[in-house]
Amino acid sequence: MSPKFEYHEYMTDGERQFSPEALEWIRSVSDLTGSLRIDLCPGGRSNLTYRIQDVTGRSAILRRPPSGTVLPTAHDMGREFRFLSALSPTGFPVPRPLAICYDSTLIGTPFYLMEEAKGLILRDRDQATTLATTTRALIGPNLVATLAELHSLDPNAINLQAKTDPRSYLPRQLDRWLGQVSRVRSFKAELTDTVTAVGQQLRAEMPVTDTIGIVHGDYRLDNVVLTNEGTVVAVLDWEIASIGDPLADIGMLGVYWADAGDDQMDGVNGATKIEGFTARLELYKLYAELRQIDPERIYYYERFGSWKLACILIGVVERYRNGASGGDQSSVENYPLLIAALLESATRSP
Structure with a gap:
């Protein structure tokens, strides 16, 4: 018993x-x-x-x-x-x-x-090294195929009607995160000024949304449960999901998907830097093929995702500094440097 x-x-x-x-x-x-x-x-x-x-x-x-x-x-x-x-x-x-x-x-x-989705969640390199190199090579394409499947769904057909104009998703995101960052008090004012300046630059270069779909909002490796063979069991963490421009998701995946030569994303998840994982640009090409778009379009959304992630991490640091870590004992000490690197990436040409 x-x-x-x-x-x-x-x-x-x-x-x-x-x-x-x-x-x-x-x-x-x-x-x-x-x-x-x-x-x-x-x-x-x-x-x-x-x-x-x-x-x-x-x-x-x-x-x-x-x-x-x-x-x-x-x-x-x-x-x-x-x-x-x-x-x-x-x-x-x-x-x-x-x-x-x-x-x-x-x-x-x-x-x-x-219900609990049982399987692997790869949060760091140590976990990723337990998988065979051939399995690692399958994970990126499987995540992209799953994302393309999500973006092929008609939101209205499954009762996910947009509450606001989905074509205004990008400007609403800019306004929302600018508003959120304006509330923080534990950072110097220069940071808010930089976030605002980069946001306005992204606004000036913003593309027209020509496709509407379900946007996960934070699509990345450690928000996905995998089998030991690298297939997707479940996509988690829908807290900022919306109806809008689906290219925002592939751009955000690219922000989190660190290549071997990248140095800034170890602070979030450096698992994809080890041998076997598909390169970021190859994932962009695969998504573009599945969705029949020009892969060059994705680069703006990667920059947008870098800016958005910087805003998210500012909020995380603010909460932790105010003692609201939610029981998580891990450190956010390196986040200010990561935030600076993300804001720089958000201004960088492809």
Whole structure:
């Protein structure tokens, strides 16, 4: 007989535990029974992910916003749940959503529950080195093929109607992240000035959006669950998903996808720098073939993604400096240097 255990993970404010009412709600919407163990999953810099397991070994995943949120609009549980609920029936690889709870009295904030997608999440080089070189070579093309599949879906056909004009996605993103950065207080004013100047340069060079699709918003290697053979099990982390210009996703993937000669992205995920991984430009060519576009178009979106990631990381550092790390013990000490490098990349010609 398996031993019984009861382990309540403390929430990020250091005071509130999962209440008995919260545990009962979790059991009522899942197949989990009896005593539950709740563990904070590694790697979360924004919305927090908890793995919940019962004594039989069954598990589910809980997602909630961080505490002490500085940038308020990026942590909408309803958005994540809506996209998962729309995509899951199509066969696109996402975890199956179970239920969402808007009652903040249970754990102090809205949250939702989904099935656990089991497999590999490659967060660093050490994990990537456990895979054969031939497997590493398959991962990039598989991520690109999955992204192209997402962008081929008609949002309206799966009840993901845009709430605003999707053709204004890029200018809205610029306005949104400029507004978010303007709220930070732990950086010098020169940084805000630089972010604003680079954003205005990107606005002046902004292409016309001619294709509308589902935009994940943060599509990268460690937001994907893989099999041991390098195929995609599930795409995670839909907290900033939207309907808009899908080329933003391939540009963001390129920002995170570090080639062997790159030096700046080790601070986020340097896994793709080791032998075997497909080069960034080859991934752009593959995406362009699948979506029948000119690969040269992607370079603007890579610059845009560099700027956006700099804004995101500014918000992460601000939260950590204010003591709202969400239980993540990893360091953001190198992020200011990475932010500077990303802002420089955002101004660089291809």
